Amino acid sequence: MTATDTHCPYCALQCGMTLTPEIPRVRLEPRDFPVNKGGLCAKGFSAADLLDHRDRLLTPLVRKGHGLREASWDEAFDRIVEAIHQAQTTYGRDSVGAFGGGGLTNEKAYALGKFVRVSLRSSSIDYNGRFCMSSAATAANRSLGIDRGLPFPLEDVAGANTVLIVGANPAEAMPPSMQYLEGTRFIVVDPRRTKTAAGAHLHLQPLPGTDLALANGLLHIAIREGYVDADYIERRTTGFEAVAQAVTAYWPGRVERMTGVPEGRLRHVARMLATEGPAMILTARGAEQHSNGTDTAQAYLNLALALGLVGKPFSGYGTITGQGNGQGGREHGQKADQLPGYRKLDDPAAREHVAKVWGIDPDELPGPGRSAYEMLTDDRLKVLLVLASNIAVSAPNSNRIRRQLEKLDFLVVSDIFLSETAELADVVLPAAQWAEEEGTMTNLEGRVLRRKRALPPPPDVRTDLEVLAELSRRLGREESSDPRTVFEELRRASAGGIADYAGITYERIEREDGIFWPCPAEDHPGTPRLFADSFPTPTGKARLLPVVHQDPAEMPDKAFPYVLTTGRNMQHYQSGNQTRRVKALTVALPEPRAEIHPDLARRHGIADGDLVELRSRRGAAVLRARLTDGIRPDTVFAPFHWPGANALTNPALDPHSRMPAFKACAVTITLHKEG
Numbered sequence: 146m147t148a149t150d151t152h153c154p155y156c157a158l159q160c161g162m163t164l165t166p167e168i169p170r171v172r173l174e175p176r177d178f179p180v181n182k183g184g185l186c187a188k189g190f191s192a193a194d195l196l197d198h199r200d201r202l203l204t205p206l207v208r209k210g211h212g213l214r215e216a217s218w219d220e221a222f223d224r225i226v227e228a229i230h231q232a233q234t235t236y237g238r239d240s241v242g243a244f245g246g247g248g249l250t251n252e253k254a255y256a257l258g259k260f261v262r263v264s265l266r267s268s269s270i271d272y273n274g275r276f277c278m279s280s281a282a283t284a285a286n287r288s289l290g291i292d293r294g295l296p297f298p299l300e301d302v303a304g305a306n307t308v309l310i311v312g313a314n315p316a317e318a319m320p321p322s323m324q325y326l327e328g329t330r331f332i333v334v335d336p337r338r339t340k341t342a343a344g345a346h347l348h349l350q351p352l353p354g355t356d357l358a359l360a361n362g363l364l365h366i367a368i369r370e371g372y373v374d375a376d377y378i379e380r381r382t383t384g385f386e387a388v389a390q391a392v393t394a395y396w397p398g399r400v401e402r403m404t405g406v407p408e409g410r411l412r413h414v415a416r417m418l419a420t421e422g423p424a425m426i427l428t429a430r431g432a433e434q435h436s437n438g439t440d441t442a443q444a445y446l447n448l449a450l451a452l453g454l455v456g457k458p459f460s461g462y463g464t465i466t467g468q469g470n471g472q473g474g475r476e477h478g479q480k481a482d483q484l485p486g487y488r489k490l491d492d493p494a495a496r497e498h499v500a501k502v503w504g505i506d507p508d509e510l511p512g513p514g515r516s517a518y519e520m521l522t523d524d525r526l527k528v529l530l531v532l533a534s535n536i537a538v539s540a541p542n543s544n545r546i547r548r549q550l551e552k553l554d555f556l557v558v559s560d561i562f563l564s565e566t567a568e569l570a571d572v573v574l575p576a577a578q579w580a581e582e583e584g585t586m587t588n589l590e591g592r593v594l595r596r597k598r599a600l601p602p603p604p605d606v607r608t609d610l611e612v613l614a615e616l617s618r619r620l621g622r623e624e625s626s627d628p629r630t631v632f633e634e635l636r637r638a639s640a641g642g643i644a645d646y647a648g649i650t651y652e653r654i655e656r657e658d659g660i661f662w663p664c665p666a667e668d669h670p671g672t673p674r675l676f677a678d679s680f681p682t683p684t685g686k687a688r689l690l691p692v693v694h695q696d697p698a699e700m701p702d703k704a705f706p707y708v709l710t711t712g713r714n715m716q717h718y719q720s721g722n723q724t725r726r727v728k729a730l731t732v733a734l735p736e737p738r739a740e741i742h743p744d745l746a747r748r749h750g751i752a753d754g755d756l757v758e759l760r761s762r763r764g765a766a767v768l769r770a771r772l773t774d775g776i777r778p779d780t781v782f783a784p785f786h787w788p789g790a791n792a793l794t795n796p797a798l799d800p801h802s803r804m805p806a807f808k809a810c811a812v813t814i815t816l817h818k819e820g
């Protein structure tokens with residue numbers, strides 16, 4: 146049996162693994178790839194369980210009354226195309242749209258964006274990365290001129306001395322990455338004492354939604370203590386004076402009152418970042434998934450730039466991507482406002498370039514569409530195609546999302562299992578899995594990797610590229626379903642853009658253990674490290690921008706007195722559609738646990754293991770309580786891998802990125818009486 150080197154189907158680390166088809170099952174072994182160096186987490190080790198899982202969708206399903214029945218591909222396609230025609234004839238082109246995912250390969254993300262804009266001629270497309278990376282991406286684009294999660298290889302983290310990690314829990318989300326923090330002194334900012342925080346040199350526990358104030362407070366101290374790098378600021382940045390002025394209001398005593406982090410700790414962290422370098426600042430969803438997420442990411446960028454960290458060895462600012470192809474997924478055109486190569490849809494030159502590759506007139510390209518939550522809750526959307534996303538569980542205010550999905554004239558879901566979203570569909574398409582098709586992924590470092598086919602898909606299962614090509618054909622346009630052909634076109638479409646893949650080939654990826662974009666030509670080595678000499682902004686300098694703290698869109702009050710924050714557990718991934726079906730993972734963590742401080746629990750008569758009801762203005766969820774003094778007494782934590790947590794979350798949107806406020810909303814807590 147042939148062994149195939151490929152990558153994990155889950156998170157953005159994209160650990161290397163080898164698959165060997167054996168009878169009766171596929172053998173999965175870790176592989177010594179530069180990011181994981183032979184390590185895998187429990188999710189990766191058990192990933193082959195997905196391939197022959199008994200819940201696997203093996204044939205198309207179509208709605209019949211209240212249920213779904215098996216159907217042929219022909220019938221499924223007929224129904225979809227008829228629904229598209231009917232909606233577009235009656236309501237216009239934008240009434241039909243698509244929702245993609247950060248788990249799609251680059252080829253599929255590219256093909257989906259092209260399908261919507263060219264075959265459907267609709268502007269209605271966005272993807273779940275809007276709920277994930279969009280705030281950090283917006284901040285990086287406006288400040289650094291480019292958005293690549295880590296602008297350096299992961300191995301550079303190991304060379305840092307001090308690492309400030311804000312709102313991330315890599316020890317649970319991507320355990321093999323912790324090897325890079327071993328020799329560093331890392332500081333964790335998180336309202337919970339997570340596994341990562343427990344191993345940190347320092348743990349700061351701010352109130353959720355106050356990360357921006359904390360960053361401004363650190364910069365205030367850095368300026369007062371003379372820690373900032375005046376020469377770097379002068380040579381490499383613009384906007385420092387306005388930022389310095391803005392942070393005068395963030396004196397340590399005030400920041401302590403706003404965040405709950407003692408003044409002494411703030412001073413300690415500012416000193417470490419400035420004097421115990423090389424230093425790095427890494428943010429993630431805990432800081433970014435807020436109604437002020439973009440400004441919060443900007444505040445940490447301001448701090449990193451003022452300290453002169455960005456573009457120096459083992460130093461800098463980065464954001465830790467979560468989803469497997471969260472990075473590539475936002476570069477190739479499935480985002481409402483973007484075209485391949487990270488081009489802007491409202492930029493005439495970008496439209497012209499991409500339209501030429503696609504063989505259409507630039508005027509035929511629709512304009513930017515609505516962001517994810519706005520599109521999903523807009524009654525003008527009548528037909529929706531969902532790929533690789535379980536929005537009935539993962540979108541904010543999920544009860545409202547479910548109602549909207551039920552209201553659609555027609556919902557199509559392509560997935561490997563009957564997810565909570567697929568259960569609502571009119572047509573469900575059985576999709577090929579990660580190990581059954583070819584494609585590329587771009588990991589959290591901006592390293593483009595090859596995901597390879599180790600075995601064929603089951604007989605009546607199709608790849609998303611095949612589905613999109615067939616739908617296009619029935620809509621009057623020929624498209625390729627071959628991943629390599631699609632990638633060759635993606636290379637041309639991205640050429641000259643910010644995320645330039647022109648020089649990346651399948652063969653090079655294979656030979657060179659992945660290639661970092663931008664890579665504009667086949668003789669270009671790729672770009673593992675950005676910003677050494679300049680920034681891709683009009684001035685060549687990074688922009689500091691003044692940002693001020695704003696309370697979360699929903700604050701605790703008498704009626705809803707506590708803050709809910711959401712996040713991950715080690716054993717599960719995203720909405721849990723895959724990991725909730727893997728025995729080893731569900732045995733280790735069978736159900737969601739609400740983390741509650743013992744003082745708060747006592748006040749409500751709650752004991753460890755009791756069922757509790759969390760209620761927000763939007764919905765309620767019942768979870769089992771896990772009492773821990775590792776969480777703030779005013780804050781409750783719920784994981785988002787099961788239905789429930791997002792029934793509570795607040796869909797208030799960041800004005801810049803349109804990111805919903807997943808990480809802070811107001812809730813009540815009560816003991817749940819069973820029966």
Ligand code: SF4
Nearest residue numbers: 153155156160186189
């Ligand atoms: Fe897969 Fe991420 Fe675990 Fe690596 S860390 S094995 S990529 S889930």
